[in-house]
Amino acid sequence: MSNLDVLATAESWSAQGRPIALATVVETWGSAPRPAGSYLVIDADGNFEGSVSGGCVEGAVVAEAADVIADGKPRMLEFGVADETAWRVGLSCGGRIKVYVEKVV
Amino acid sequence: MDRALLAELNAARAERRAAVLVTELGSGTQRLVHEAGIAADPLADPIRAAIRSGKSGTIETQGGPVFLNAHLPPPRLVAIGAVHITQALARMAPLAGYDVEIIDPRTAFATAERFPGVSLRAEWPQDVLDARPLDAYTALCAITHDPKIDDLPLIRALQAGCFYVGALGSRKTHGKRVERLRDAGLGEAEIARIEAPIGADIGASTPGEIAVAILASVVEAFRKRKMFAERRGETKAA
Numbered sequence: 001m002s003n004l005d006v007l008a009t010a011e012s013w014s015a016q017g018r019p020i021a022l023a024t025v026v027e028t029w030g031s032a033p034r035p036a037g038s039y040l041v042i043d044a045d046g047n048f049e050g051s052v053s054g055g056c057v058e059g060a061v062v063a064e065a066a067d068v069i070a071d072g073k074p075r076m077l078e079f080g081v082a083d084e085t086a087w088r089v090g091l092s093c094g095g096r097i098k099v100y101v102e103k104v105v
Numbered sequence: 106m107d108r109a110l111l112a113e114l115n116a117a118r119a120e121r122r123a124a125v126l127v128t129e130l131g132s133g134t135q136r137l138v139h140e141a142g143i144a145a146d147p148l149a150d151p152i153r154a155a156i157r158s159g160k161s162g163t164i165e166t167q168g169g170p171v172f173l174n175a176h177l178p179p180p181r182l183v184a185i186g187a188v189h190i191t192q193a194l195a196r197m198a199p200l201a202g203y204d205v206e207i208i209d210p211r212t213a214f215a216t217a218e219r220f221p222g223v224s225l226r227a228e229w230p231q232d233v234l235d236a237r238p239l240d241a242y243t244a245l246c247a248i249t250h251d252p253k254i255d256d257l258p259l260i261r262a263l264q265a266g267c268f269y270v271g272a273l274g275s276r277k278t279h280g281k282r283v284e285r286l287r288d289a290g291l292g293e294a295e296i297a298r299i300e301a302p303i304g305a306d307i308g309a310s311t312p313g314e315i316a317v318a319i320l321a322s323v324v325e326a327f328r329k330r331k332m333f334a335e336r337r338g339e340t341k342a343a
Contacts, residue, residue: 027162036160036174103106
């Protein structure tokens, strides 16, 4: 299967001995770009496959994933509407999402 | 997530078995519930609902929030006929997430040169489908418009409850086909499940456009969960 299959990618990266984290969209409100159950896999070098949004918050999830990989503790991340004045990471579509990030051990 | 659990989940997906990954969000504890094991699970009802709807989500339980990730078998598209339309379809469908298999006993059509990198079987549909039967998570597109080749897989697809069954051909061609399927013992409701003319009505004309139209219909049927009889209005909801 192609690398569009995130879970297959996760298994193959893990089999190569790469420490990885798996991020899953677990809740959405409003017009979230990716439905609950969508996956993003991240390795310790910041390589990733998949998506949890339309590309809006992946950077922030990848950054958090580094900590998850380092300490092994799962984290729950929440993203809402982009706040342009603060230049914060957010979803320009107006939705809100919750992303669960866990290490694959 | 445990690596063994990830492997078990991927194995279920590869074997085309539905499963739900249950994650207790407070503790991080996870388990994989296969379709056969749903009844024995304490969260049987919401897990069954997740498989039926194909929708994943977080539910509240006495033990805290639990995330149910529904993994339905990846949709598969079986095309009968290695024709010009199929050449376009075979390239588009994988991008939309569909595994594609093409069956055509006519060796002049079914050549690796015309279908690079595609699972292609230059055999009679009966032989291929006996070895690898159709299932509810498979779409069947019959596009040779040759009854000798198309009719048997159409019958098998209706019997297997394929989520999408489409057949190429004009209304006149389809009228004759309906008569043959009736003679073969199929009921009106079953025959009515065949989309003919095949594909969404977007005025498609070229092979590439017709492939888009077919893929649009297939995606619609998959997303509307036509693999479940009650979603097709055939039985009461489970």
